[in-house]
Amino acid sequence: MSSTAFVEGGVYTRRVVPFVAGDGRSLNLVNIRYSEKMPDKGPVILVHGAGVRASIYQAPVETDIVDALIASGYDVWLENWRASIDFEANLWTLDQAALFDHPAAVRTIIAETGAETVKAVIHCQGSTSFTMSAIAGLLPQVSVIVSNAVSLHPVVPRWSSFKLNRMLPLVKLMTEYLNPHWGMEAPTLAAKLITLMVNMTHHECDNPVCKQVSFTYGSGFPALWRHENLNDETHQWIKSEFGAVPLRFFEQIVRCTSRGNLVSVEGFPELPEDFASFEPRTEARFAFFAGEKNLCFLPESQVKSHEYFSKWRPDYHTLHLLPDYGHLDVFMGKNAARDIFPLMIHELERQ
Numbered sequence: 001m002s003s004t005a006f007v008e009g010g011v012y013t014r015r016v017v018p019f020v021a022g023d024g025r026s027l028n029l030v031n032i033r034y035s036e037k038m039p040d041k042g043p044v045i046l047v048h049g050a051g052v053r054a055s056i057y058q059a060p061v062e063t064d065i066v067d068a069l070i071a072s073g074y075d076v077w078l079e080n081w082r083a084s085i086d087f088e089a090n091l092w093t094l095d096q097a098a099l100f101d102h103p104a105a106v107r108t109i110i111a112e113t114g115a116e117t118v119k120a121v122i123h124c125q126g127s128t129s130f131t132m133s134a135i136a137g138l139l140p141q142v143s144v145i146v147s148n149a150v151s152l153h154p155v156v157p158r159w160s161s162f163k164l165n166r167m168l169p170l171v172k173l174m175t176e177y178l179n180p181h182w183g184m185e186a187p188t189l190a191a192k193l194i195t196l197m198v199n200m201t202h203h204e205c206d207n208p209v210c211k212q213v214s215f216t217y218g219s220g221f222p223a224l225w226r227h228e229n230l231n232d233e234t235h236q237w238i239k240s241e242f243g244a245v246p247l248r249f250f251e252q253i254v255r256c257t258s259r260g261n262l263v264s265v266e267g268f269p270e271l272p273e274d275f276a277s278f279e280p281r282t283e284a285r286f287a288f289f290a291g292e293k294n295l296c297f298l299p300e301s302q303v304k305s306h307e308y309f310s311k312w313r314p315d316y317h318t319l320h321l322l323p324d325y326g327h328l329d330v331f332m333g334k335n336a337a338r339d340i341f342p343l344m345i346h347e348l349e350r351q
Helices: 065-071 094-113 124-135 158-172 189-201 208-217 232-240 247-259 300-312 341-349
Strands: 002-007 010-020 026-034 043-047 075-080 118-123 142-148 285-291 318-322
Touching: 010 094, 026 065, 026 094, 043 065, 043 094, 043 124, 065 075, 065 341, 075 094, 094 118, 094 124, 094 247, 118 124, 118 341, 124 142, 142 341, 158 247, 189 208, 208 232, 285 300, 285 341, 300 318, 318 341
Parallel strands: 043 075, 043 118, 118 142, 142 285, 285 318
Antiparallel strands: 002 010, 010 026, 026 075
């Protein structure tokens, strides 16, 4: 399936490429490029976070990260992994994504393009699970990884830790999922009760999904972005861009934050139990990015991961702390094309 979208400065061709994950689940990649100009810098895969979808990288801003990468000559591939809200909700874990989804996605890109290597831009739980794949040696074709917000060491604010450890077991008595879209439509009693609690405690704006996102994923008011970094159209657009996320995933994050780094939970022999217990089995160079105002995962998360990777390979990986940015506004911010995207593209191209 393919479609053509007209954009300022040229025409994009959008092609949806299905692939099958290692456990048989049907997923897809969205390939976007100029229709009349072939990319000359090879493929780059973009991996979204939890409870969203590949289109989260295409916020209604003047220039999004896809635009910036295509203009720089890259062949852009957006991965819809099993956490994507384009698919039926499922009780996924980071282990499943790391073992089954990302390696299959990269292999598909290699097969489709004939390229020998792939570069990556990864965010949040797309970043943690992709990092797990890389550390376990499952992504030998990936040469550069630009990671935003969190990778190997998830560090959360104190209030988030309280919610994860104290409130999560109570919420699990009512539902297997949280869904920020309940702010628009609460179909069950559990959804109505949670929406009522969110509306009673979150007064930062009048966008019901924005408030539910903050309750679900962080500690701030709001949690995943700074309102001043979003244009009005993006703030409205997010109403349709968040969906169900399983509590089973949050239970894994509890174990990871308790350990201080990523751990596996399903016992797959291809994945280590503790991902910080050995030298990473990857030659990929990491560029760690973190918004200094991130209230989902604290910037300390990426600082720790940079230090850990640099212990094994000094002067190879890099760290960028971004003043006045939070979590997703790193990609969705109205000025991100000026403040952040050039840094990310520089890291993709740096030898």
